[in-house]
Amino acid sequence: MAENDIRIKRKIIHIDMDAFYASVEQRDNPEYRGKPLVVGGLPEGRGGVVATASYEARKFGIRSAMPSKQALQLCPHAIFVRPRFAAYKEVSQKIREIFGRYTDLIEPLSLDEAYLDVTNDKLNIGSAIEIAQQIKQAIKDELNLTASAGVSVNKFVAKIASDIKKPDGLTFIGPSSVESFIENLPVEKFYGVGKVTADKMKKQGLFTGADLKKLTENEMITQFGKAGAFYYRIVRGIDDRDVQPHRETKSMGAEDTFAYDLTGIDEMYAELEKIAKTVHDRLLRYQLKGRTITLKIKYSDFRQITRSLSLPNCTDDFDSILNTSKNLLAATDTENSRIRLLGITVSNFIPVETKSIPPSDQLRLFDI
Numbered sequence: 001m002a003e004n005d006i007r008i009k010r011k012i013i014h015i016d017m018d019a020f021y022a023s024v025e026q027r028d029n030p031e032y033r034g035k036p037l038v039v040g041g042l043p044e045g046r047g048g049v050v051a052t053a054s055y056e057a058r059k060f061g062i063r064s065a066m067p068s069k070q071a072l073q074l075c076p077h078a079i080f081v082r083p084r085f086a087a088y089k090e091v092s093q094k095i096r097e098i099f100g101r102y103t104d105l106i107e108p109l110s111l112d113e114a115y116l117d118v119t120n121d122k123l124n125i126g127s128a129i130e131i132a133q134q135i136k137q138a139i140k141d142e143l144n145l146t147a148s149a150g151v152s153v154n155k156f157v158a159k160i161a162s163d164i165k166k167p168d169g170l171t172f173i174g175p176s177s178v179e180s181f182i183e184n185l186p187v188e189k190f191y192g193v194g195k196v197t198a199d200k201m202k203k204q205g206l207f208t209g210a211d212l213k214k215l216t217e218n219e220m221i222t223q224f225g226k227a228g229a230f231y232y233r234i235v236r237g238i239d240d241r242d243v244q245p246h247r248e249t250k251s252m253g254a255e256d257t258f259a260y261d262l263t264g265i266d267e268m269y270a271e272l273e274k275i276a277k278t279v280h281d282r283l284l285r286y287q288l289k290g291r292t293i294t295l296k297i298k299y300s301d302f303r304q305i306t307r308s309l310s311l312p313n314c315t316d317d318f319d320s321i322l323n324t325s326k327n328l329l330a331a332t333d334t335e336n337s338r339i340r341l342l343g344i345t346v347s348n349f350i351p352v353e354t355k356s357i358p359p360s361d362q363l364r365l366f367d368i
């Protein structure tokens with residue numbers, strides 16, 4: 001506790017653009033305005049998913065990551081468009097520019113989301129609420145888009161706060177209300193708690209932050225592993241994580257958990273091919289090439305191994321990624337194994353100095 005107490009109270013803002021991809025499309029294409037719009041994979045394509053749905057589409061129950069086919073069923077008159085990443089990146093850079101007027105401590109989480117530390121803002125405004133308001137206004141005036149902001153003393157609370165009054169919201173959780181805010185927070189709203197963990201918590205009668213607070217640190221760790229230690233501190237209002245302006249994505253990959261365990265090498269290769277395709281697409285999209293290919297295998301008994309190989313040159317080539325992954329797989333004991341998950345990651349990217357790499361944060365969106 002002491003370390004937290006002596007620390008100067010920070011002022012953290014989390015800014016999150018509202019329905020970002022869909023809003024940019026509606027801004028640039030007047031014919032989409034006021035209509036249910038889905039940006040993502042097309043419903044006629046195989047395996048397409050929703051990246052972002054406009055608020056009009058959300059009324060029909062359409063959500064991000066939902067199969068586009070299902071979205072079409074929910075709203076047969078929805079308009080489906082493919083994402084224009086170049087356009088979103090451009091807007092993202094302009095948003096970043098606006099942030100930069102107030103602070104250099106900017107940690108982007110994706111194209112449309114960032115943490116800002118404004119404890120010592122460049123313009124000596126002092127009030128984080130005022131800064132958040134000005135940023136929202138500048139985004140409106142200059143970019144014709146809306147954002148929601150969360151203002152608090154740490155990243156965890158700021159992030160949850162930005163989601164409270166979407167769209168075009170601003171929520172402030174002051175130092176004295178942080179602890180009670182977290183106590184009242186349902187466990188599924190905890191950032192990082194997925195559905196599986198939330199269900200596990202609820203089964204044990206843990207529904208809110210206050211319930212989690214009743215467990216000792218050891219109990220939290222036993223129950224929820226590393227994350228348990230993190231949440232033990234979070235429910236006490238302690239989150240010392242800094243806003244990290246230079247955090248970089250070091251890898252890009254994809255993985256898949258299978259509906260049934262893979263037992264034959266042919267089916268394993270077939271699945272690897274699909275995963276390699278996804279990784280290849282992502283590398284191309286962000287113009288990245290990496291030297292190291294890592295294969296992740298999780299067996300039916302949940303044992304997990306990774307195997308890596310560094311190539312002589314950086315690559316984004318589909319065949320190189322696939323063949324390297326196949327070789328790595330073949331070097332393991334595939335004969336007697338039942339595999340429930342396979343993943344491929346490419347890392348060891350060309351250094352930033354020699355090649356223009358989009359800011360890491362833009363990649364994290366599709367990272368695993």
Ligand SMILES: [Mg+2]
Pocket residue numbers: 016017018019020112113
């Ligand atoms: Mg957003």
